[in-house]
Amino acid sequence: MTKIENCRETVKNWVNSHPKVADFVIASTIFTLILISNYIFGPNRGWRARNARITAFYFSILIPVATLLFLRRKKSLFLAIAFWTLLSVACYTALSWLWGGRFLAGWTSKEPLIFKELLSTTLAAVGGIGAVGYLVIKYREQASTEREELHQNEGEADKKLNSAVQQLGSNSPQVRIAGVYALADVADTYEGPYHQRVVDILCGYLRTDRLLKDANGDTRYATNEDGSPNYSLPISADNPVESTILSVLASHLRSSTTAEAKHQSRGPWSICTLDIHGAHITEYVNFDYAQIGEIDAHGTQLTQGASFTQTKFTNRASFDNSTFTQIANFWKSKFENEVSFRGTTFKQVAFFAENSFKQEVDFSEASFTQEVNFRGTQFLRTTDFRHASFKEKTDFSAVSFTQTPRLFEAIFSKLITFEDATFMQTADFRNTTFKGRTIFINCTFQGKTKFTATTFHQDASFQNASFMLTTDFGGVSFIHSVNFSECTFKNAVEFTSSNFSGDAIFEDTTFMLDAKFTAASFANQPSFEKARFNFSLKGAHRIIFPEQVNLNNNSLPPGAEWSGSQI
Template sequence: MRWWGRLGRRMHRAALLLAVFGAVIGGLAVAGLTWWLLWWVLGAKAETPNQVELTKIALSVSAGVGGAVALVVAYRRQRDSERGRFAELFGAAARQLGDEDPAVRLAGVYAMAGVADEFSAPVRRQQCIDVLCGYLRLPYEPDDGGNHLISRAETAQESGREVERVYRIRHNDREVRATIVRVIAEHLRPYGEASWSRCDFDFTGAVLENADFEATEFRGRWTTFARARFVGDRSIDFNRARFTGHHVTFRDATFSAPIVTFDNAEFRTARTTFDGATFDSPWTSFARATFAGADTGFIGARFLGARTTWRAAEFQAERTSFERATLDGEQASFERAVFSGQRVAFTAAQLYATAVTFEEAELGAAQRLRRRVTREIDFVGAEFHGAVSFARSTIAGRTADFREGDFFGEISFVATRFTAAETHFDRPKAWVGVRFDWDDDSARKPASVRPNPWPPVPEAAPAPST
């Protein structure tokens, strides 16, 4: 590899020579421009200089060029010195993070954060953050996080024989990981001494215990919590968090702490993704959260805890999708939520919770708002089981489609305002327990609500095969 080192030194010298050459040319160009301005603007006249004056001019130009060269060399030397210092501090902090002693690892967390604060260049700061996030992505079992063991032995049967496996454990690692999360969160809050908000954060597959990201702001291009596991005995807190970068994803993440809160959170990214996420917490709340941008997705997400709420949330994204989402548990609430994008989809969603409410919600932007008119509200193939209420809600836009729905339970559209140009309930799979204002008098049904005649007739069940 000697040739590689020689090549690197040659490139370094070549870069320095180019910088010096550029400084010389730049100095001469400035001198020429200055003389031209004096001649053209101020009317300075050129006279034939004598030998002494020529010497003075030559010495002045030489001094200026020499000064420029000295500045370039000093700048390059300073930059190389900073690079070396960064490499030294970064390497020392990384070695501390890899130490077996948890106290040394804790010191490594603060050392790495200090390096990120001192070297504010985006690339260097991002390197430090990547190391901290990478630590959280390392394999970790919460049950082993607080013990003092350095290894664990397990016995298993293989081919009729007992085989003992020994697993090494980073003992007392819980506090180290909690410190990393706390340090990151502190640098993402407005009052932080040095802001890391513009950096990218990759928590893919990380295990995050009792994570507190309250009032943080993620402004980096990518913020990734894909496949992350949010666990703990207290809460997962994203209250008032702001995501304003290009893309944020919680794809396939799992939430199993007692409380998960995204209250008043703002998702103002081009794309926000909770696709495939599983919420198994007794209480999950997106109350008053705002979802803007091009896409907001909860496709295939599962809400299995006792209570889930999006009360007064605002879905402003051009496309909002709960396709194939499962809402289970005791209660799921979209009370007073506002859906104002071009397309809102609950296609094939499973509304299985004991009580699901869209009461006083606004599904679709009104026709009078021409610039924000909602083209489609899509509940095609959705399953409405249990008590589902759209009471006092507004269903607006161009088309609202409930075709092929499975209505079986206590489903209420009492006092619902159907202002969409067309609303379809054709070909339901089942039509049991559905109530409308015009149940006693179909003549009161708005002409925009179909089918005609009313009520819809469920599709005939397929004949049993013989």
């Protein structure tokens, strides 16, 4: 505890142990300060300047009064009346300063007041203070009544909550289902903190072991066609209750009209945290058009598919090391905060098309067993696909990477397309393995591009791609043909020690700065038909080809030509 906290606790304890003394001290202080202010701010001063000072003075008095009100465990009625009286006077003076003339603005007058006027003014002031006191008393009575009602409601809510929890623990599935709806009714009726409490109970139930066991206590699994157990499909003994919980959660994570209107909309539980980590979900999960706050689903097993179509995740979402046995559909979802699928396994189609990831996203070490679609998705912050494996067709076409995507050491086993993709910063594909056909047609690389030590096992096409900054294909292995026709390299590009085992096509390609093929090997003569190189670099050892490439009299491959410095 800091010195400030110690001092605050000491003052607080003293105030609560000496309430009458504290009230007397503050009353004496207020009275003394008022007398001093009347003496200092006399009638000879300008009324605007005087009222400004008086306003500031009264507001300064409010500070200790408000502090004592805050420190008192049992709030003093006297202090409350004093506080609101001073606030009223200060506001009156401030408004007089802003809007009033001399009649409203002055607290003193140049002419002495007669007894009748003094009496009238005094009675008005006393009546005003009395009115303020009456309002404060009525307010405190109303607040006290509301607090009592709140305590009664909380007691009633807790009883209903405990009763519903007992139902949820019943051996009868019908009673457990009734318990789920009873819990939802408690949250809907009493709202506030009961939303999160009910969500915690329902999610906690999903995390319990509800899988069917054999005589030995081992989990039972569905069987394959040959009769062998399918360890991806455990059998649950609680499907009706589980589906009810998922339905209740989904209906409270979206508004009642969301499903019909087919758009994202906030539900009463959208600000709650969903904690289903390690759960075995054996029913289909449908959270379409929902708005979810924070969700922790790390280590969760979803065996019957999950759909989050047009779902908005407003806080952090974690699906680390989860398993989606069936389809995982996140089409047009929006992730407002960090999201992580680190080490997640997708055993069927994974659909992330037209998504929006506004913060960091982590797919490192993820495994995509079937097709995966990220078409048209926006990655606005750092994206991590390190060591991820893609075993079937992968679609990143029309994707936008605003920050650096980390794709190095990823493995793409089948067709992979980045057609029309945009890389706003560094594109890092170092040590990546492309086992299938690879397409980077019409891509825009606005930052540095790194394909160092990457391997392309099938045909690769970079046709009409634009490379704005330095590009490194050093040590790359093109086992089949590669097509760089109509590409534009606006900065230096290196193919040092690269291996071209198939056809290498650079037709109609523009090299605006350095182009180095030092120690590169070509199984066939590369085609540079209509390729253009920067004339200002001629003879500067910045355009380099290996000895095995045939060069013409211009020291360029056949069909290539020198062009001006501004191509």
